[in-house]
Amino acid sequence: MxxxxxxxxxxxxxxxxxxxxxxxxxxxxxxxxxxxxxxxxxxxxxxxxxxxxxxxxxxxxxxxxxxxxxxxxxxxxxxxxxxxxxxxxxxxxxxxxxxxxxxxxxxxxxxxxxxxxxxxxxxxxxxxxxxxxxxxxxxxxxxxxxxxxxxxxxxxxxxxxxxxxxxxxxxxxxxxxxxxxxxxxxxxRELSKVYLTNAEAIVRRFVDERRRAISKSINDERIWSRLRAFWLRTDPSARMQLTRENTGTILRVMVKHFFVEKEVPSTLLMDSLYAGLKVMKQVCKNSEETVNIQWPGEDDSWSTPMVIIDKDNDMFVLADDPILLLERVALLDSGPHQRTGDCKxxxxxxxx
Structure with missing residues (x-):
């Protein structure tokens, strides 16, 4: 076959x-x-x-x-x-x-x-x-x-x-x-020297595709005004439920998207995600209640929290009004793109 x-x-x-x-x-x-x-x-x-x-x-x-x-x-x-x-x-x-x-x-x-x-x-x-x-x-x-x-x-x-x-x-x-x-x-280490650029390109493409989809919705005044109106009508308890998700649900989606059989960089992506998750767990262990994932700011600094990790309830929680967060995501620059290998x-x- x-x-x-x-x-x-x-x-x-x-x-x-x-x-x-x-x-x-x-x-x-x-x-x-x-x-x-x-x-x-x-x-x-x-x-x-x-x-x-x-x-x-x-x-x-x-x-x-x-x-x-x-x-x-x-x-x-x-x-x-x-x-x-x-x-x-x-x-x-x-x-x-x-x-x-x-x-x-x-x-x-x-x-x-x-x-x-x-x-x-x-x-x-x-x-x-x-x-x-x-x-x-x-x-x-x-x-x-x-x-x-x-x-x-x-x-x-x-x-x-x-x-x-x-x-x-x-x-x-x-x-x-x-x-x-x-x-x-x-x-x-050996595989990374060949496929790391490809793995980075996969992540960058994933982020760019979703940012473009968000930007398209924001630029459609009819869609965005309806979303804003829906959010303003939503009561606080419902908002709380809509802005948090179980970490297991998020992680399953990540594995399904980034681990693709036949794709050699998939193993590098899994190792990277695994290491990142382990670091997050360690930070959670050393903190009192929550951990902030922050926005990249100017000059490679880190500023306003984007996502809060609620370790007690095992949840990812949006740290701000989701409408404002989506608008900010649409404005983020993904940075310079690298050319990947294209020879068979x-x-x-x-x-x-």
């Missing part, structure tokens, strides 16, 4: 290779050692495997399978098609596979983010590809039909007729009720 690569996955291979050489300079999310989240840590669900294939040019087999390896409590292996899946291709095909898929109980699924790499003698030219996929009965392998052109293998990939392939696998235990941890810290990487799909 074929899958079209998402725009956030579409990065030039040379751009990806350059980013991966500067890992030490990255500031990334650190959730610390103390954690109240249930389940195993991402570091316990992450693993790597190196597959060395000798006498590669002499192989006549259509398909080669690596030894199995364990990551996150599951068995995995790599599949390679030296002449492509159709055995008449100019590209080498490479996949990650659930090694014991035919032995698992009905209804099984493993969700994982993974990176496959064919190592080049010049490490800056090694070929990487990343993806996010839910493995299950009908999609027990996933990867790239056109991972690398066969004609490029002699250019540093084949050394003494030896091909080296590495896999990084991060099993993910996702949740629907709140942001969750996804990535082992070093792996997150290898096509990822299942061979079954």
């Amino acid at each position: 074929a899958a079209t690569p998402s725009s956030t996955d579409e990065l030039c291979s040379d751009q990806l290779e350059v980013h991966r050489t500067r890992l030490d300079s990255l500031d990334y999310w650190d959730t610390g050692d103390e954690d109240d989240d249930c389940g195993p840590r991402p570091s316990e669900l992450y693993g790597t495997f190196t597959w060395t294939i000798y006498n590669f040019s002499q192989i006549d087999d259509k398909e080669l399978r690596s030894n199995s390896f364990d990551v996150g409590g599951y068995k995995w292996c790599m599949l390679i098609y030296p002449q492509g899946v159709d055995n008449a291709s100019v590209n080498l095909s490479l996949f990650l596979c659930v090694a014991n898929h035919d032995e698992l109980l009905p209804g099984w699924s493993h969700f994982a983010q993974f990176t496959l790499c064919i190592v080049n003698n010049d490490t800056t030219k090694s070929k990487y590809s990343d993806t996010l996929h839910r493995f299950w009965k009908k999609e027990y392998d996933w990867g790239w039909k056109k991972f690398v052109e066969l004609s490029k293998l002699p250019d540093g990939f084949l050394v003494d007729d030896v091909l080296t392939i590495r896999a990084q696998v991060q099993v993910i235990w996702e949740r629907v009720d709140r942001p969750f941890r996804c990535l082992d810290e070093p792996y997150r 990487s290898s096509e990822n799909f299942s061979k079954v």
Whole structure:
């Protein structure tokens, strides 16, 4: 079953290779050692495997399978098609596979983010590809039909007729009720160098779309005057109910919107939201009653409270008249936009 690569996955291979050489300079999310989240840590669900294939040019087999390896409590292996899946291709095909898929109980699924790499003698030219996929009965392998052109293998990939392939696998235990941890810290650091700009663009687009919708309503005098009239007629007790929401409801919406299967930046977004939520909880713990989320002011300062976190009642509460808040949101500047990668990487799909 074929899958079209998402725009956030579409990065030039040379751009990806350059980013991966500067890992030490990255500031990334650190959730610390103390954690109240249930389940195993991402570091316990992450693993790597190196597959060395000798006498590669002499192989006549259509398909080669690596030894199995364990990551996150599951068995995995790599599949390679030296002449492509159709055995008449100019590209080498490479996949990650659930090694014991035919032995698992009905209804099984493993969700994982993974990176496959064919190592080049010049490490800056090694070929990487990343993806996010839910493995299950009908999609027990996933990867790239056109991972690398066969004609490029002699250019540093084949050394003494030896091909080296590495896999990084991060099993993910996702949740629907709140942001969750996804990535082992070093792996997150590596992926961030490639996809952080894309993750930021997703958040910026989310904010801009909603601000434009608010601005459109404000600019429609008929709609806005009716909304103002409705709010003025509403009694104080009803206003109180309309300006607060349970934190669980808000967090479910955030997870549903920002965690999209097949979108590699989704895991970075979840890690960021998880870390931010943890900071908010810590601030709540150290405060007496409430915590203010403030408006960005001039010169990067912070001014009037926008949202109050009521820790006792587990609520997000609007800190001011919602009409005034909406008008202020419409006037906010989202800041400069960054250009994201727009070049296509290898096509990822299942061979079954």
